[in-house]
Amino acid sequence: MKNIQIILLCLTCSFFSFAQNESDLTFSQLDKSPLDVVMYRDANKAAVARVIYSRPSKRDREIFGKLVPYNQVWRTGANEATEIAFYKDVKFNNELVKAGTYSLYTIPSENNWKFILNTDTTQSGLEYDASKNLITTTMDVLPSPQEIESFSISFVEQNNGGMLFLGWDDTIASVPFTVVNP
Template structure:
């Protein structure tokens, strides 16, 4: 009897799910991703939360993402970085905390922007809340990068953040302030 009840319940639940017309194809086209950067002792230094738009046969830089305009640096909500320790970027100390990342792409150099506004929709940019602007190096990607990606790799006394998409890779060095 118990097995018959379980079978009937499974049947009705299954039919109910099919009748709701679930559409996984309607899910976010730019999925969320997280990058954690840790020191040698595995202590957190930085975490980046961002959405990853795809190229999908489009020309990205200069068209989809115009040159010389502030870009949300990803898709959907503003890309967010949390520094768990004070860092130095372009000879300026940035206090531990959470910030939004914006960039201004150009062909040969990008501008990296940290902003105190967080959790907002990515296009809601208020320049008055900028904490830092710093140049980023830009190099051609060795091959086309389909989905926008961010990673951080170890560097002497800190790390280098890389942002890659389409045919470009932008990079920014930072150092961890030593106590």
């Protein structure tokens, strides 16, 4: 009986040791650019848009023009392609975007950015097929009043639609949109 207790004690200790090592391995490999979701609702609290994206951090790096090169397509975040869903038809610069889910890409430059909605939503963040672009429009760029450590996306309601903001480091880019049938 004593031998059985010793064997059970050894097995239990081995299990907990394995579990501890397994959790160390699992959590040590957590993503350094965590996933985030931002939801935009209209004044009546009806869903208009949702963005799912990863939030890389600055970590004392030079961001725009260096880590994120100017005049090249950027996945607009980290890891997988940023996904934006519209629950109502919207217009960007008079270009109709039907309710649905798209990938969001940008092309940053020093003075303005290009905002791109792409119909391919299953590619990784490093894949980009320009032939699947739905719209491309210009974003305004302005300096951030304070440094933004982690890349962030937000919405602000305005005149039958909203303004989409992308901010990181010392830069904020924005693009307005309207809801077709509010």
